[in-house]
Structures are given as structure tokens and as C-alpha cells.
Amino acid sequence: MADFSGNSLTCIRGERVVFTKLDFSIGEGEVLYLRGPNGSGKSTLLCLMAGLLRPVSGEMLWNGESTREDAETFRGLLHFVGHQDAIKTALTVEENLTFWAEMSGVDPAKRSVGEALETFALSHLASLPARFLSAGQRKRLNLARICASPAPLWLLDEPSNSLDKASVGALRKAITTHQEKGGLVAVATHEELSPDTNVLDISEFTNNKSAAA
Amino acid sequence: MADFSGNSLTCIRGERVVFTKLDFSIGEGEVLYLRGPNGSGKSTLLCLMAGLLRPVSGEMLWNGESTREDAETFRGLLHFVGHQDAIKTALTVEENLTFWAEMSGVDPAKRSVGEALETFALSHLASLPARFLSAGQRKRLNLARICASPAPLWLLDEPSNSLDKASVGALRKAITTHQEKGGLVAVATHEELSPDTNVLDISEFTNNKSAAA
Amino acid sequence: MFNYFANPTRFLRLTSKLQPFAMIVTLITMGAGLYYALFQSPPDYQQSETVRMMYVHVPAAWMAMFCYVTLAASSAVALIWRHMVADIVAKSTAPIGACFTFLALATGSLWGKPMWGTWWVWDARLTSVLILFFLYLGYMVLYNAFDEPTRGARAAAILAIVGVINVPIIKFSVEWWNTLHQPASVVKLDGPAIHPSMLTPLLLMAVGYTAFYFWVLFIRTRAELNANKVRALRIRQAEG
Amino acid sequence: MSAFWQVFASLIQREIRLAIRHGADSMMVVMFFVLVVVLFPLGVGPEPGILTRISAGVIWVAALLSAMLSMDRLFQTDFEDGSLDLLILTPQPLELLVLAKTIAHWLTTGLPLIIISPLLALLLNMEASGYGVMLAALALGTPTLSLIGAIGAALILGARRSGVLLSLLILPLFIPTLIFGVSAVDAALTDLPSKPQLLVLGGLLLASFALCPWASAAALRQAAE
Amino acid sequence: MSAFWQVFASLIQREIRLAIRHGADSMMVVMFFVLVVVLFPLGVGPEPGILTRISAGVIWVAALLSAMLSMDRLFQTDFEDGSLDLLILTPQPLELLVLAKTIAHWLTTGLPLIIISPLLALLLNMEASGYGVMLAALALGTPTLSLIGAIGAALILGARRSGVLLSLLILPLFIPTLIFGVSAVDAALTDLPSKPQLLVLGGLLLASFALCPWASAAALRQAAE
Numbered sequence A, B: 001m002a003d004f005s006g007n008s009l010t011c012i013r014g015e016r017v018v019f020t021k022l023d024f025s026i027g028e029g030e031v032l033y034l035r036g037p038n039g040s041g042k043s044t045l046l047c048l049m050a051g052l053l054r055p056v057s058g059e060m061l062w063n064g065e066s067t068r069e070d071a072e073t074f075r076g077l078l079h080f081v082g083h084q085d086a087i088k089t090a091l092t093v094e095e096n097l098t099f100w101a102e103m104s105g106v107d108p109a110k111r112s113v114g115e116a117l118e119t120f121a122l123s124h125l126a127s128l129p130a131r132f133l134s135a136g137q138r139k140r141l142n143l144a145r146i147c148a149s150p151a152p153l154w155l156l157d158e159p160s161n162s163l164d165k166a167s168v169g170a171l172r173k174a175i176t177t178h179q180e181k182g183g184l185v186a187v188a189t190h191e192e193l194s195p196d197t198n199v200l201d202i203s204e205f206t207n208n209k210s211a212a213a
Numbered sequence C: 001m002f003n004y005f006a007n008p009t010r011f012l013r014l015t016s017k018l019q020p021f022a023m024i025v026t027l028i029t030m031g032a033g034l035y036y037a038l039f040q041s042p043p044d045y046q047q048s049e050t051v052r053m054m055y056v057h058v059p060a061a062w063m064a065m066f067c068y069v070t071l072a073a074s075s076a077v078a079l080i081w082r083h084m085v086a087d088i089v090a091k092s093t094a095p096i097g098a099c100f101t102f103l104a105l106a107t108g109s110l111w112g113k114p115m116w117g118t119w120w121v122w123d124a125r126l127t128s129v130l131i132l133f134f135l136y137l138g139y140m141v142l143y144n145a146f147d148e149p150t151r152g153a154r155a156a157a158i159l160a161i162v163g164v165i166n167v168p169i170i171k172f173s174v175e176w177w178n179t180l181h182q183p184a185s186v187v188k189l190d191g192p193a194i195h196p197s198m199l200t201p202l203l204l205m206a207v208g209y210t211a212f213y214f215w216v217l218f219i220r221t222r223a224e225l226n227a228n229k230v231r232a233l234r235i236r237q238a239e240g
Numbered sequence D, E: 001m002s003a004f005w006q007v008f009a010s011l012i013q014r015e016i017r018l019a020i021r022h023g024a025d026s027m028m029v030v031m032f033f034v035l036v037v038v039l040f041p042l043g044v045g046p047e048p049g050i051l052t053r054i055s056a057g058v059i060w061v062a063a064l065l066s067a068m069l070s071m072d073r074l075f076q077t078d079f080e081d082g083s084l085d086l087l088i089l090t091p092q093p094l095e096l097l098v099l100a101k102t103i104a105h106w107l108t109t110g111l112p113l114i115i116i117s118p119l120l121a122l123l124l125n126m127e128a129s130g131y132g133v134m135l136a137a138l139a140l141g142t143p144t145l146s147l148i149g150a151i152g153a154a155l156i157l158g159a160r161r162s163g164v165l166l167s168l169l170i171l172p173l174f175i176p177t178l179i180f181g182v183s184a185v186d187a188a189l190t191d192l193p194s195k196p197q198l199l200v201l202g203g204l205l206l207a208s209f210a211l212c213p214w215a216s217a218a219a220l221r222q223a224a225e
């Protein structure tokens, strides 16, 4: 029973309070939608979850244990897709993907680079240097990364930006499949990706003055 | 009567044919929506319109005159918003905007930096260094640029990426106002920004084999 | 005149006619030149037999400069008029010029060991020829440093034009600075100051080098043009 | 026309502001300059005779290397964040925008370098007679380096692995400035007239002032394509 | 554990592939090295006596400068395109990833530099007795430069102003390598034993091998926050 939650998280960036006393919890097979206007702190919360930022106070628990305790193991459990795409333009699409699959440290038998390419309709671009990709193709390559090696927790920051209808469909399907396997997803988005069962509105935790200022 | 059109444009990027024999035309007060799946060539067409790329064949006409003839004047007539945001993180929001307004070479009396900031709800961030902006706020700053100095032709590449609902509304309003003043807009987008009266589906002009390969 | 050559097919036809001619001239003049140089011309009273190095060295140095001027001129034409044949001429000239420059440098330092007692000195003539060599290298590296071939061609063309300033520096460096290297004695305003018995093989070799340049140039340009044709065909095929 | 000069001034102002806010580049250049000059005696050994003999050369080589080091970011950041496209799309002639950027570059990197150079000459035991000429030569030479460097910086945009390619392209073109710069100081140190060399440096400056912005702008235009 | 070495190898492989794809990266570092060595004689004047005397110093200073020049982008590109965040998020210890990147850096820049150095020593009229020791000293010294430089490269990320200052503090750490590297060669040229200096160089290498990856990793974690 995987389970990821945060208690009373407060985050300060560059002397500005982003949010205070924020709680969240994601259960097995659940998708948490982070909503809120621009600048409310969705991306910040995702970085916090990944461990790229540290909260000023509060703690996060994975299966009831603090993520700080055994940070290395926790890092092996998650995939993070941020605004930046971490694509090396000199490498081909496949090389990019394979590299990140290898870095995940996951047993080679469990990796599925080819399938991931197929999921996001990139197979025919596999041997193309990534510099020739269009904005949407880059985004798809970045998303394919999370399918290429398994990890229970996905943290996605506006994954549907630049995607066309077909690719948004592929993304939805990938998320559903992941859910069915019992995976956890936290996604920040302004669009509707699926019926929002589990929504966290960040603007509730922001002090409007400081978040907007 | 402003009027912008292209005849039988063919574009090759890196030895790959993006589209062939493409025609478009935008009349006064019109918005042209560029549609097509990822990688079909929307961004490429916008770069072509701006003069950042050269077509292999075909020509573009502004009020019936070739845009190549008097390129400098034509450049003064357009605003371009691409995927890259041209924001200097060390400068404040206002400094960034003012700089581009000054570079436009437009008479200072006609510039409206303050109004532009207001349109995109950035006034309270005006004196903040741009490095602290969130993804959506950066996009808004970039869009504010086109309102800060007047130009009849707007070329927008996926302007609604990362924007929250309120900001998409502001963008819609800005486009409508521009239309009412007789402005021309070409916008590449996967979302609905307004009733699509004038749609150009680029995938019609791409040879599927080469565009997808 | 160069509108005439703008047509690649016409250029191809012309070069295929000229190529055997260039080959024959190369073989004859080089052969005769080498014979004269090695057996007919007298040893120098100062330099004794090492003077024979001159017949290899001097024409190579001349060609190094000649090739660069050609490179710069055709680059300018290619850049301004988007002249495809000129671009190909420039691209094909660069490696040949680099080889001549290398030859001039190598034979120069081989000659320098007996004459000056050292392989290399940092005097103005030698240094500026070394710069020329770097310019050739820079041109070739820049040409291939981009993903889009046209982009590399144009960047390299700009470099070639900027670098042409170096050629007069090479030519006049011996007069502007005190150098070990000797000043011009053949190409001078008041006529050559060199004995005819040495001048003949030298000029023969110079003609031979030039013909050799054109011979290789024709081969390379034809290869490039054919590659271009193939590429154009592919694109047309893709256009359907 | 006056509108144009406003644009010119506003571009210079932005560059200087960026340089100050970032603090990185110009600081880095001056430190690099100091470092090369300090490293050299360490490498060569402390004999003052030799140091004095080569002082002018070391200072010039250091100036040249640090100019080069700072050069490669001149257009690169603008290219990467899309500002370059927008600059090209403004209705001003690109040549003059390039000139403005080059001037700003010199003001933020060349000028501090000139100011610090007497101190370094002191470190190298240069004789007093050389200082004035060294300053004059640097003042005439470093803008030339910036102008020539701008061509290289524009040419390498979008190239694979640009940094070192730049040095390969522009160092050869820097050499004349180096030679005359050093020989001006050496002449002054040996009590010979250094005016001819300074005149040549001035001529080089004028020539590159007239030619380089055109070449750089041409390179930029095709980089954006 | 074996999975870990696979990750290690895969990172090195990627770096080398990137270096090669990006257009003969190592060739260009070598070019820079050659150009610096060529420039010094130009600045200093052509007297062969002086050149021979300073040849070891010039080669070492040039090696140091080219190591530094190629260093600054070691983490920069990964930082800018978000790869660094993802690398930090992999379950491997960051120290070892840093080590892998540093080793790849040395393989693509330090090694070619060592290979070309005899040619430059020839240009500078170095005496034959110095060659062997010079190669040994470079082989021991350049990895140290890469390791120390990695700290600076990590510090320069993120925190702008302070990062630059800190990385400037790193540069003096290069100096011991320089001094012992030069004096090893000088000793060999004057027929003195150069073993003590080489031993010191080896010691420096071991020490920086043990310490530098930790410092760099700490700086990187900072930058990502």
C-alpha cells in the first residue's frame, strides 16, 4: 500500500512566502490535481515533493516514513517532469530516452524504451537528432521518459503544454494505466485531463498578499 | 486596408520538406488560426511570416507589396511571440518590457508599458526581478510586450501555454481589441481561443511521409 | 560571365572538358620543372644544393596565397548573389589551399634547419603563413560545425572574406618588419632579380602547381555538384 | 533619426545594466586577466630580468585571452533566450545594434582591464617609461579586439561546441593587434619612438570600426535564419 | 552494485558521445592550447634563448588555461536544460555522478592535450631531456585540474555573484599543480632529479580525487535548490 502525504508544509522562496500549512495526500492509484492561478505555487509544490526544494517547516511521508530519512531510496521511486525538458539536442531521440532509463538505476529487464516511444508516437523519430524536434515533439519525448522505466510516483508539471489532441489522449491513457497499476500521480495543470476526483487548490494555502506581490 | 498574404510557400528545414505550396491570407481585423498536429509546421510558418526563415519558393505580400522589398519597414509592423521568451532574468519585469518597447522604435507617446502590465495583471510584479516569475507569469510578461507598443501584425506561437483561466481571458480580450482596431493576427494553437472563423490546417500542405519522418 | 556559370549543368559540362587538359598540363610542367630543378639548374654559391628546396617551397607558398584569394572571392560571390557554383568552388578550394599552406610550412622549416639553424622562428612571414593555415582550418571547421549545411556555408564565407586581410600581410611582411626570411625577388615591380637558370624551373613548377590546383578543383567541384543533384532529387521526390 | 539614437542608447544601457546586475562577466574577465599575469611569473620563475624583458608581452597576451574569454557570450545568451530574433525583428539596422552591443561589451570588459593594467605592470617589474605607452596601446587595441571578436561571436551562434571554435576563428585575427601592441611598449622601453606602432593600432581600430559591424550583422542575420 | 557501475559507465559514455557529436570538442581544446602556446612567443619576441628558458612554463600555463576554459560549461548546460535536476533525482550518490562527469571531461580534453604537447615543446625549442618528464607531469597534473575545476564549475551555477567569487577562490588551488608541474620539467632540463615533484603531483591528484567530488556535489545540490 503506497501512500504519499505532506503535513503542514510551508515554503519560502527568495524571501517570499509561497504557501503555508499545506497538507496533501495521495493514495495508491490516485491522481492529485494541483490547481491555482499563475504564481500560486504549483511548480513549487512539485519541486518540494521531489526533494529539489526543502520546506521551511512540515514534513513529507512515504508509506508513513519521512522522505528525508532515506532520501536516496525515495529518489528512486519518483519521476519528475518539469518545465525544462532535459533534452540533449545532439543526441537522437532514442539515445536521450535510453540514457535517462539507464540513469534510473532500474533493472534493464524492466525498462521499456521502445514501448515508451510507441506510447507517445515517437517511434518514427527514434533516430532523429533531438534538435529537429518541434515544441510538442520535445514535450512528448520528455513524457516518454516516465514510461521508459517504472516508478510508483509521477510528478508532472503542466504536461499537456504544446501537445496536440492525439498526444493529450496518449498522456491520459498513460496516466490511467499507471493508476491501474497502483501508481501515484501529482499533476499541475490548467487543463482538464480527466474527471477531477482529487483536486488540491493551492490558492487556499497562499496568503494572497505575499503570493501575488 | 492592411492585408497580409502568402503565395505558394515551400519551406525546407535541414533538408526536410516541412510544407509545400502553402497559401494564406489575413485581412484587416482578421485572426488566422494555424492548426495541425505536433510537428506539422505551425511554428515554422510563423517564423517564415516574421522573416526569420526564408521560403525556398513562394513570396509573401503586405498590402500587395513583397515583404522582401522593404524588409526594415515590414519588421517595424509586426510583433512576434515565439516559444522562447526573450526575458532577461536579471532585469525587473518593467525593465524587460520597457526595453522592448524602446527597441520597437515607436514614438514614446504611443507606447503604453503601464497599460500593458495592467492588461496582463503584472502591475504588482513590475519591480520584481524576472527570475522570480513562475512559468505563467513569464508567458504573460512576454505577451505584454505586444501590447506595450502598437504594431498591426501579431504573430503568436501557442500563446496560451501555461496560462491560467483568467490570463487566457485577458489574452482573448487583447486579441479582440486588436482586431477591432483593424489589427491582423496569426496564432498557432491547440486550444480554442475564440470561435474559429479563419482556420488554416497546415497538415493539408505537408506530405505526410516527409513531415512525420 | 558568371551568370553563365551559375548554371550547374553548364559548369559541369565545362569542367569535364577542362579536366583532362589540366591533368596533362600538370604532368608535363611538373615533370619538366622537376627535371630542370634537380639536374639542370646550378647549385647556389651560398646555399649549395639545398637551394633546390626552393622549387618546391616557393610555388607552394604562392599557391597558398592564390588559393586563399580564390576562396575569399568565390565566398563573396556565393554570399552576395547566393551563387551555388561559387559556394562549391570555395568549399573545394579550402582543403587544397590548406595542403599547399602546409607544404609551404613544412618545406620552409625543412629548409630552415640548414639555412637558419632552426626548424622554426617566430618572424612575421612565418607567423602570418601559420595564421593563414589556421584560417583555412577555421574555414573548414566552421563549414562543418552546423547542422544545416547552408548555415555553415554562409558563416564560413563570412570568415573567409574577413580573413583576406592576412594575404597582404604575408606578402609585405618581409618589407614591413625585419625578418630572417628573404624578400621577394621574382614578383617585384622592377622585374625579377634572379638568374634565368633558376627562374625557368621555378616558373615551370609554378605553372605545374597551378594546373594541379585546377585539376583537383575540377574533380572536387564535380563530385560536390553531383552530390547536390542527388540531394535536390531527394527533395523533389519528397515533394511528390 | 533621434529616435534611432534613443534605441542605440537604450541597448547600451541595458547591456551595462545586465553586466552590473549579473556581476559575473566583467568581474570574471578582470580576474582572469590578473590571474594569467600572476600565473605567468609562477610558471617562468621569479627572475626579474626575464620578467621585465617579457612584461609587455605577457600583459598583452593576457588582455587578448581575457577579451576572447568574455567574447563568446556576447550574442550567445540573446540567441538562446530568443532575444536575438526579436532584435533582428526591430526596424533598426542590425549593424548599429551590433555596434551598440560591442561598445557596451568594451565598456564592461575592456575598460576595467585597462584600468587594472598598471598594477600588473608593476607586478612584472615593467620600467616606468613603458606605462604611458602601454595604456595608450591598450586603449587603442582592446576596442579592436572587441570589434573583431564580435564577428567570431556572431559566426559561432548555433554551432556545435562553440566556445573553443570561437578562439580558433578569432585568435588568428587578433595577432596583428598583439604584435603592434607589444612592439609599441617594447619600443618605449628601449627609448625608441613608439608613435608608428600606435598609429598602426589606431588604423587597425578605425578599419575594424568601419568593417566589423557589417560582418557581424551579416553573420547574425544568417544565424537567425 | 553492478547496476551502479552500469550507471557510471552510461554517464561517461553519454558525455563522450556528446563531446564527439558536438563537433570534435577535444580537437578544439587542443586548438586553443596550440594557439596560446603560439601566442606567447609572438608576444615575447622570437629570441630562441628566452623561449627555451620559459618553454615549460608556457606549456603549463596554456594547459591550465585550456582546462579552465573548457571547464566552465561542465555543469552549465545540464543546469540550463534541467538535466541537472534529473541527475540529482536519480537514486545514485551525486558524488559518483560528478566523478563520472569529471573523468569524461578529462578523457575528452585533458588527454588530447597531453598527446599534442610534445609537438608544442618542439615549437618552443625545449630540450630533449624534458619531454618524458613533461608528459608524466601533465598526465598527473591535468586530472587534478579537472577535479578542482569541477568545484568551480559547480559553484558558478545558480548563485550568480557569490558563485563567481567563490569559483575565483578555487583558481588559486590550481597554482600548486602549476608550480610543481613546471619545476618537474625544469629540474629534468637541468639534469636534476624530478622525482620529488612528480611524487607531489601524484599526491595532489590523490587528494583531489578523494575530496573534490564531495565538494562539487555539495555545490551542485545547492545550485539545484
Ligand code: HEM
Residues within 6 Å of the ligand: C054, C057, C058, C061, C062, C104, C105, C106, C107, C108, C109, C111, C112, C113, C115, C116, C125, C126, C129, C130, C170, C171, C181, C182, C183, C184, C185, C186, C187
Ligand atoms: C616555415 C618556414 C617558411 C615559410 C612559412 C615561408 C613562406 C614563404 C612565402 C609565403 C613565400 C612567398 C612570398 C612572396 O611571394 O612574396 C616564400 C617565398 C620564398 N621563401 Fe620562404 N618560407 C619559409 C622558409 C624559407 C626558408 C628557410 C628559405 C630559405 C632560406 C626560404 C626562402 C624563400 C625564397 C627564396 C622565396 C622566394 C621569394 C621570392 O623570390 O619572391 N623560405 N616563403
Ligand SMILES: Nc1ncnc2c1ncn2[C@@H]1O[C@H](COP(=O)(O)OP(=O)(O)OP(=O)(O)O)[C@@H](O)[C@H]1O
Residues within 6 Å of the ligand: A131, A132, A133, A134, A135, A136, A137, A162, B013, B014, B015, B016, B018, B036, B037, B038, B039, B040, B041, B042, B043, B044, B045, B211, B212
Ligand atoms: N531546425 C530544424 N531543422 C530541421 N527540421 C526542423 C527544425 N526545426 C523543426 N524541424 C522539423 O520541422 C517540422 C515542423 O516543426 P514546427 O516546430 O514548425 O512544428 P509545429 O507545428 O510548431 O509543432 P508543435 O505543435 O509541436 O509546436 C517538424 O517535423 C520538425 O521535426
Ligand SMILES: Nc1ncnc2c1ncn2[C@@H]1O[C@H](COP(=O)(O)OP(=O)(O)OP(=O)(O)O)[C@@H](O)[C@H]1O
Residues within 6 Å of the ligand: A013, A014, A015, A016, A018, A036, A037, A038, A039, A040, A041, A042, A043, A044, A045, A211, A212, B131, B132, B133, B134, B135, B136, B137, B162, B164
Ligand atoms: N527562484 C525563485 N525565487 C523566489 N521566488 C520565486 C522563485 N520561483 C518562483 N518564485 C515565486 O513563487 C511563486 C510560485 O511560483 P510557481 O512557479 O510555483 O507558480 P505556479 O503555480 O507553478 O505558476 P504557473 O501556473 O505560472 O506555473 C510565484 O509567485 C513566484 O513569483
Ligand SMILES: [Mg+2]
Residues within 6 Å of the ligand: A042, A043, A044, A157, B134, B135, B136
Ligand atoms: Mg508552474
Ligand SMILES: [Mg+2]
Residues within 6 Å of the ligand: A134, A135, A136, B042, B043, B044, B157
Ligand atoms: Mg510549434
